Amino acid sequence: MHKFSRLLPAFFITVLLFGCADQKIEPSPAEERDLFILLPDQNGKVGEITISNKAGATTLSRANESAQVTRNHIPARTGILSDRDIQEDFHDTLQAVPGTANQYILFFSSGTTKLTKESQQQLPFILNKIRERLPCEISIIGHTDTKASGEYNLSLALKRAVHVKNRLLSIGAPRKLLEVSS
Known part of the structure; x- marks a missing residue:
């Protein structure tokens, strides 16, 4: 019993140390990843986007800057993509982006619903x-x-x-x- 009573505290200390160890979750090779690319608007203006998950956040603020996101890691900047690469890799997606709204102003005779x-x-x-x-x-x-x-x-x-x-x-x-x- 005397030997057991000396080992018991060592066992609990070991368990506590393992319990406090950093529990970094490594991504599996098949972990789903998303790619974000900050594109300028039709006037060439570049805004800013913050991408966040439970692990942290990353802000993109330069034209064509990109970040890759997984569930378990802070979103990581992956660099600036060339216009050519973006066009080649995302051509179909870019074609689906709506343009700016068209606006037309129609005039009426005063006080009526009659169009000029x-x-x-x-x-x-x-x-x-x-x-x-x-x-x-x-x-x-x-x-x-x-x-x-x-x-x-x-x-x-x-x-x-x-x-x-x-x-x-x-x-x-x-x-x-x-x-x-x-």
Whole structure:
């Protein structure tokens, strides 16, 4: 019993040491990895993105800078990719990125829902742009001046948006894509 009582504390100390050991989790060769690449916007401006997981975070702030992420490790910067490599490796993905929104301003005769002649002539052009951009979302937002009361202007703005929607529908715009507001 005397020998056992001397070994018992040593056993507990050993167990405690193993319990306090750094438990770094090594990635398995098949561990899933994600790649993030920070691309400039269409005007060449580069923003910033912070990629984080339970292990930590990494911030990318330079054009074409990349980071690889696994579940168990701090996201690691992997360098700056060339434009050529990005185009070759991600061509299909880049083709799916939507462009900037098109915006068209249509004018009405004062106090009415009647489009001006110039604005009426823009509708076929707008419809062609819609067809080029499919699938897309179309928001038709009605506006007015501030000469009348707020309630009247809000009502007129909505009527104008509905009128434009109906005109676009009458020349073939897809109904499910059109949304109106004022």
